[in-house]
Amino acid sequence: xxxxxxxxxxxxxxxxxxxxxxxKINKRFGAVxxxxxxxxxxxxxxxxxxVGENGAGKSTLMSILYGFYTADSxxxxxxxxxxxxxxxxxxxxxxxxxxxxxxxxxxxxSVLENxxxxxxxSGFLKPxxxxxxxxxxxxxxxxxxxxxxxxxxxxxxVGQQQxxxxxxxxxxxxxxxxxxxxxxxxxxxxxDDLFRVxxxxxxxxxxxxxxxxxxxxxxxxxxxxxxxxxxQMVATVKTQETSPEELAELMVGRRVLLRVDKTAASPGKTxxxxxxxxxxxxxxxxxxxxxxxAIRAGExxxxxxxxxxxxxxxxxxxxxxxxxxxxxxxxxxxxxxLEGDDGAARARQAGLAHVPEDRQRMGLVTTFQEWxxxxxxxxxxPDYGSGAFLDxxxxxxxxxxxxxxFDVRPANINLKSSLFSxxxxxxxxxxxxxxxxxxxxxxxxxxxxxxxxxIEFIHNEIIKMRDEGxxxxxxxVELDEIRSLADRxxxxxxxxxxxxxxxxxxxxxxxxxxxxxxxxTAPRTIGIAEQGPLP
Amino acid sequence: xxxxxxxxxxxxTIRLSTPLLxxxxxxxxxxxxxxxxxxxxxxxxxxxxAAGAVAAISGSAWLGLMAGMAVSLxxxxxxxxxxxxxxxxxxxxxxxxxMLAAGMTTFLGQTWFSQGGRTPALSEGGRFAPITxxxxxxxxxxxxxxxxxxxxISGHYLLVYIAFIMVAVTAFVLYRTRFGLxxxxxxxxxKAVDTAGISVVxxxxxxxxxxxxxxxxxxxxxxxxxxxxFGNNMTAGKGYIALAALIFAKWxxxxxxxxxxxxxxxxxxxxxxxxxxxxxxxxVPVQAIQAxxxxxxxxLLAGFIGKAVGPKAGGVPYTKER
Numbered sequence: 001x002x003x004x005x006x007x008x009x010x011x012x013x014x015x016x017x018x019x020x021x022x023x024k025i026n027k028r029f030g031a032v033x034x035x036x037x038x039x040x041x042x043x044x045x046x047x048x049x050x051v052g053e054n055g056a057g058k059s060t061l062m063s064i065l066y067g068f069y070t071a072d073s074x075x076x077x078x079x080x081x082x083x084x085x086x087x088x089x090x091x092x093x094x095x096x097x098x099x100x101x102x103x104x105x106x107x108x109x110s111v112l113e114n115x116x117x118x119x120x121x122s123g124f125l126k127p128x129x130x131x132x133x134x135x136x137x138x139x140x141x142x143x144x145x146x147x148x149x150x151x152x153x154x155x156x157x158v159g160q161q162q163x164x165x166x167x168x169x170x171x172x173x174x175x176x177x178x179x180x181x182x183x184x185x186x187x188x189x190x191x192d193d194l195f196r197v198x199x200x201x202x203x204x205x206x207x208x209x210x211x212x213x214x215x216x217x218x219x220x221x222x223x224x225x226x227x228x229x230x231x232q233m234v235a236t237v238k239t240q241e242t243s244p245e246e247l248a249e250l251m252v253g254r255r256v257l258l259r260v261d262k263t264a265a266s267p268g269k270t271x272x273x274x275x276x277x278x279x280x281x282x283x284x285x286x287x288x289x290x291x292x293x294a295i296r297a298g299e300x301x302x303x304x305x306x307x308x309x310x311x312x313x314x315x316x317x318x319x320x321x322x323x324x325x326x327x328x329x330x331x332x333x334x335x336x337x338l339e340g341d342d343g344a345a346r347a348r349q350a351g352l353a354h355v356p357e358d359r360q361r362m363g364l365v366t367t368f369q370e371w372x373x374x375x376x377x378x379x380x381x382p383d384y385g386s387g388a389f390l391d392x393x394x395x396x397x398x399x400x401x402x403x404x405x406f407d408v409r410p411a412n413i414n415l416k417s418s419l420f421s422x423x424x425x426x427x428x429x430x431x432x433x434x435x436x437x438x439x440x441x442x443x444x445x446x447x448x449x450x451x452x453x454x455i456e457f458i459h460n461e462i463i464k465m466r467d468e469g470x471x472x473x474x475x476x477v478e479l480d481e482i483r484s485l486a487d488r489x490x491x492x493x494x495x496x497x498x499x500x501x502x503x504x505x506x507x508x509x510x511x512x513x514x515x516x517x518x519x520x521t522a523p524r525t526i527g528i529a530e531q532g533p534l535p
Numbered sequence: 536x537x538x539x540x541x542x543x544x545x546x547x548t549i550r551l552s553t554p555l556l557x558x559x560x561x562x563x564x565x566x567x568x569x570x571x572x573x574x575x576x577x578x579x580x581x582x583x584x585a586a587g588a589v590a591a592i593s594g595s596a597w598l599g600l601m602a603g604m605a606v607s608l609x610x611x612x613x614x615x616x617x618x619x620x621x622x623x624x625x626x627x628x629x630x631x632x633x634m635l636a637a638g639m640t641t642f643l644g645q646t647w648f649s650q651g652g653r654t655p656a657l658s659e660g661g662r663f664a665p666i667t668x669x670x671x672x673x674x675x676x677x678x679x680x681x682x683x684x685x686x687x688i689s690g691h692y693l694l695v696y697i698a699f700i701m702v703a704v705t706a707f708v709l710y711r712t713r714f715g716l717x718x719x720x721x722x723x724x725x726k727a728v729d730t731a732g733i734s735v736v737x738x739x740x741x742x743x744x745x746x747x748x749x750x751x752x753x754x755x756x757x758x759x760x761x762x763x764x765f766g767n768n769m770t771a772g773k774g775y776i777a778l779a780a781l782i783f784a785k786w787x788x789x790x791x792x793x794x795x796x797x798x799x800x801x802x803x804x805x806x807x808x809x810x811x812x813x814x815x816x817x818x819v820p821v822q823a824i825q826a827x828x829x830x831x832x833x834x835l836l837a838g839f840i841g842k843a844v845g846p847k848a849g850g851v852p853y854t855k856e857r
Contacts, residue, residue, distance in 0.1 A: 068730065068855070089732030104727040106720045107847070117720050118731025120713040128713070 014043035017080060019176050019207040020065065020096075025074035027060055034060040036231045038074070042176075042224075047198060047208040049218040049239070052228035053251055053451040054422060058211045059101075061228070062178050066098045067091040078176075089118075097169025101180040103161050107154040111147055112136070115168050132171065139170050143200050159190035166197065176207040183217060187306045188479065188512035195221050213452075215244040216480070227251055252453050262463045265487040268297035271471035272318075272352070272440045277327035279310070279317040286325070287313040289495040295440070295471040300462065302474045302486025302503070306515050310495035311475045312357060315444050318473070319354040320344035321362075332439055348377060353433035355426075357444030357475070363429040366418035370408070373417050374399035374432050402431035407457065423454030430458060434465060441465060442473045447481060459485060479511060493517040538679070542686050544803050549687070549695060550761065552799025554579070554753045554770075556698045558777035559784070559791045560705050561749035567709070567786055568742035569722035569848040574614050574629030575750060576774025577636035582607035582754025584640035587654040587765030588647065590661040590758070599661065599759045604751030610636065611747030612740075619739050622852035633774075641767055654758070654765040663692045663760040692760040694752055701749070705788040718742055722846030725853040735853045753777075772829075779832050782843050801828040 018041050025038040034057045042048045052058045063069045065076065067085040076083050078094045085091050091098075105114050112132055120128040136149050145163045153161060162182060169177055179198075183191040198208050198221060210222060218225050219239060226236040227250040235250050248256045272295045279288035287310040295301045305311050316322035318329055320336075320343030329336045331350050338347060347354070356362035364373045375384050375395045383398070385391040399413040406427045408420070417425060426446070433441060446462065447455045462485060466472055476482050482489055482503070489501040491514040499514045558575045565572040585606035590599025610632055617628040641652040648654055671689035674681045709715040717738050721728045725735045753773075758765040776798055784790035808824050 066730075087732060088730050092732055098730070100730065104724070104730045106723045106727050108723060109720065113716060114727075117716060118728065118733050120716065123713050125711050125713060125716060 014046070016044040016205075018042065018077070019044040019079065020209075021075075021077040021080075022061070022065070023075040023077070025061065025064060025076070026072045027057075027064060027069060028072055033231050035064070035071070038228075038233050040226055040233060040236070042207060042209060044079075044207050045202060045205050046223040047202055047210060047221055049210045049212065049222035049225035050228065051211075051213060051215065051218055051225060051247055051251055053213070053453075054449060055230075055451075056228040056251070057231040058228050059180060062098065062180060062209065062211060065091070066096060066178060092172045092174070095173055095175035096178065097172060097174030097176070098178040099162065099165040099169065099180065099182060101182075101184065103165050105153045105161060105164060107152075109153060110149070111151050111153065111156075111164050111167075112149040114153060114164055115149075115171050119172050135171060136167060139167055142204070143170070143197060145197060157190075158185045159187070159193065162186070162190075162194065163197075174206070176209065177201065178209045178211070180211045181213070182210070183212065183214060185307070187516055188508065189516050191217075215247050218247065219244060229253055248452060252451075254453075256452055256456060260459045260463065260484040262485075263467075265299045265466065267299040267487075268469060270294050270296050271332055272473065273330040274318060275328045275330065277314070277317060277329070278325040279313045279322060280325055281313055287495050288317065290327075291492075291495070291497055292327075293490055293497060295473055297439075297469045297471055298466055299487045300466050300472040300474055300485055302476065302482035302489045303492050304476075304479055304482045304489050304511060304515060305492035307477045309492050309515075311492055312444070313495075314492070315354075315357065315442060315473075315475055318347075319352065319356075319442055320347040321354075321356075345377070345380075348436070348438075351439040353436055353438035353441045355429050355433050355441070355443040355446065357448070359422075359425055359429050364417050364425060366416075366425075368417055369414050370403070370417055370420070370428060371396045371399035371413040373428055374402050374413065376432065378432070378436060398435070402428070402435055405435070406431040406461070421451070423450040423458075426450050426458065427454065430461060434461065438470065440471045440473070442475075444475045445478075446474065446476065447478070448476075479508065479515075483508075483511075491515055538682065542682055544800075544807055546687055546690075547803035547806065548796060548800040549691060550799075551802040552795045553692075553695045553698045554756045554761070554773055555777045555780060555798055556792060556795040557694070557701070557749050557753035557756065558774055559780045559795050560698075560701050560788065561746045561753065562778055562781045563705065563786060563788060563791060564718070564742045564749070565746040566781065566849055567722045567846055568718050568739045569725060569846055569851065569853070570615075570618055570739060570743060571625045571850045572614075572629055572743075572746060573626055573775075573778065574610075574632035575777055576770055576772065577629070577633035578607045578610050578614075578747065578750035579754040579757070579770045579774050580633075580636040580640055580768070581610050582751040583758040583769050584636075584644065584654070584754075584765045586751075586755035587657070587758035587762075588644070590657055591648075591655045591764060594658055594661050596657075596661055596663050596759050600663075600752075600755045603755035603758075604748050607751030607754055608744065608747035611743050611750065615740055615743045618852065619736055619743075622854060625850050625852070637768065640765070644765065644767075652767045657759060657763045661759065662763050663694065665690045665692055666696070692756070694756045694760050697752065699792070702788050702792045709788060714741070719846075722848055725848050729853070729855065739853075776828075776832060779836055782845070783836060785843055786845060798828060798832065801831050 020042040022038055022040040025035050027035040038061055050058050060069065064071045067087045067090055070086060076085060083094055085094065106117065112129055115136065116128050116132045121131060122128065133149055140146055145167055147160050147163050147167065182194060186194060201208055212218060222239045224236060225239050225242065225247065227234050227247060229251060275292050277288055277291045278286060281287045291314060303311055313322060317324045320338040323339055329338060331352055336347060336350055360366055365376065375398060378384065379390065384395045396413055403411050403413055408424050408427045417428065420428065446458055450458065462472060474482065474485060486503050489503050489506065490497050491499045491501065491511060493515060494517060498517065501511060558579055562572050562575050582603035586599040586603030589602035590596055614628045614632045617623040618625045644652040644654060668689035671685040675685040709719065717728060717733055721735055721738045728738065729735050757769045762769065780794040780798055781791060784794045805824050805827050809821050810818060812818050
């Protein structure tokens with residue numbers, strides 16, 4: 001298929017007119033041309049999706065529309081009238097509201113205070129707050145958005161915080177609502193709720209702009225979809241007339257395999273065994289409650305769950321970064337001693353490699369050059385030097401090999417690591433850990449913030465590793481990723497493995513229920529079911 | 536100890552707490568807006584000098600007070616320009632102000648007055664006189680309550696009353712007004728404020744202007760109310776103690792008042808204990824007694840405060856990121 005598909009004429013003068021029209025928008029940041037001659041029209045009363053890889057310019061474009069940045073050139077029309085939007089206040093006055101990817105809420109304020117902030121009626125707060133309380137009641141009823149106005153933000157769930165953001169925009173009279181990657185932090189159930197809210201908004205005549213990289217969501221809810229690539233708008237099509245495959249191809253500029261190609265697993269002997277593990281977090285709260293499981297050679301076990309249900313602590317404990325309260329981790333038949341500050345080093349020596357969840361904070365020292373990161377954690381190995389001295393030539397050679405094997409771009413081992421894109425940084429970490437030929441590989445969020453093209457590569461490397469007879473433990477908040485990679489899925493909720501599922505047969509609905517702690521399918525459930533009433 | 540001794544210690548407590556409290560509230564406005572202010576000491580010192588110098592020359596305490604506030608404000612704006620507009624390191628901006636103030640006051644004092652950096656002793660009108668509240672003398676004879684009113688509550692300088700009134704004013708401003716809401720928000724999550732269409736920079740400048748004025752009052756208190764003229768390094772680290780009090784009070788106005796009173800009390804006790812003969816030990820060296828409030832500050836901060844979580848965006852210059 002021709003990827004340079006011209007902008008289709010599918011979206012012609014809608015019945016309700018245009019809410020937003022952008023013409024020849026340009027924005028540069030230094031040498032980076034983030035938006036090139038962008039044309040975009042959004043029909044009033046529709047849900048319009050915008051997709052594109054990281055760095056394609058979606059967020060920049062929306063920030064221009066919301067007045068956070070000013071375009072270098074180009075025209076913006078709101079409701080047919082030309083508008084100049086110099087700051088967020090003007091955008092709000094034009095009826096444009098935005099729900100940012102990272103919520104713009106003050107954590108220790110109440111819901112009401114957050115809603116009123118910046119939209120106060122007068123110098124004293126009392127009248128503003130009581131008017132906001134009444135208005136909030138009305139909005140909550142109209143759009144079915146329940147939230148307690150007196151709750152403190154840091155005490156409520158992420159899904160509710162997002163509702164506060166939406167209410168904030170509606171309170172300011174938003175007619176057009178921009179949502180930036182709204183489902184990234186939500187459970188499937190919360191995401192469904194959000195979509196219902198968006199449909200209600202559309203039914204009430206509001207316009208919604210949805211920025212996402214999840215093609216399934218685009219297909220499920222939008223009326224039209226625009227695709228951006230490398231700062232350019234490559235297509236705008238009606239959602240009904242396109243497919244996820246076509247959109248993926250438009251985003252990346254080449255054919256992409258959305259489904260991972262893999263054969264059935266042929267598990268061998270048990271390599272990693274976790275027995276009755278109990279782990280507490282920094283505050284002393286028990287986050288992993290008596291978890292046991294085993295992984296055999298040649299299989300990938302995925303741990304699914306909404307982020308914050310103990311997966312991070314589980315990973316950190318198995319890899320020696322966090323002390324466990326009780327339990328044992330057995331590697332290749334031998335119990336691992338993980339206690340103390342050098343637990344992680346001992347785990348690595350024993351053959352347990354770790355790709356941490358947060359590559360920038362834990363996987364890399366971003367101010368180091370690439371080759372320094374390529375041996376990080378293995379720098380004590382005799383391969384890379386002796387005594388206090390590093391064998392820099394050997395380290396650089398190892399780094400160069402890794403870069404070549406994993407197609408890290410740019411292929412420059414002397415470049416500062418922070419200058420690589422997210423996908424390439426992840427490749428650096430993966431290359432380092434995989435090249436040490438470990439028995440067990442523990443991977444957290446392998447493709448968080450990674451472009452579609454690199455995701456494909458990383459997934460294939462993980463499968464290759466499995467086929468070489470390694471045991472792989474995969475933790476991801478992306479349910480799709482777990483379903484396509486894992487040979488077995490363990491679902492974690494509130495620190496407990498609440499069930500096991502076969503990725504070939506389990507539906508998303510079943511997994512979603514388990515992730516929310518509502519388990520009807522798995523009879524071997526521990527923990528949650530026990531708390532229910534006896535039959 | 537009899538009532539008279541207790542009253543005199545408490546009376547000294549109030550007098551010694553006042554500059555701490557003013558500086559502490561000054562720091563509260565700045566830090567709640569997300570700007571760490573280690574420069575309270577320097578601003579107070581500069582204000583003390585300006586107030587002392589102008590009061591000595593003009594013979595008017597009021598002109599001295601205004602000069603103190605003006606100089607403190609100008610110093611604050613200099614610090615603000617470095618920390619807000621130029622996005623410099625807030626800690627270093629504050630330290631620079633402290634060093635500048637320490638050097639400049641001595642240098643200008645010596646150049647202008649040739650008294651070793653001190654300003655001339657003030658005449659009667661050059662410093663604030665204690666205010667006697669209504670009926671203080673008449674009620675002094677009433678048992679217990681009389682002396683408390685006439686000695687403890689009445690008979691302080693104007694700035695003392697202003698300091699304690701400012702506690703209530705600050706609490707109201709912080710929690711009941713639009714300005715306070717935005718001030719707190721800008722110190723917690725400036726990006727949320729920015730996206731709500733409010734200028735972060737403007738909000739932060741408004742906050743530090745109040746900081747500057749309050750530091751001016753605190754500084755003037757040293758040279759033209761409590762003292763009679765400016766002396767070298769007259770503030771003696773009180774700006775740092777005010778900062779410690781602010782952290783101890785978790786950046787809240789009413790706890791700030793009680794913390795400052797506690798530190799003031801320790802100071803008053805210290806003065807009282809000098810040359811006081813302890814059983815067994817005998818007379819403790821003056822220096823050890825004088826160090827007591829500072830030692831207790833460290834102990835209190837390290838041991839009793841628990842986890843002090845300040846404004847989340849504190850110390851970070853606000854930049855719109857890409």
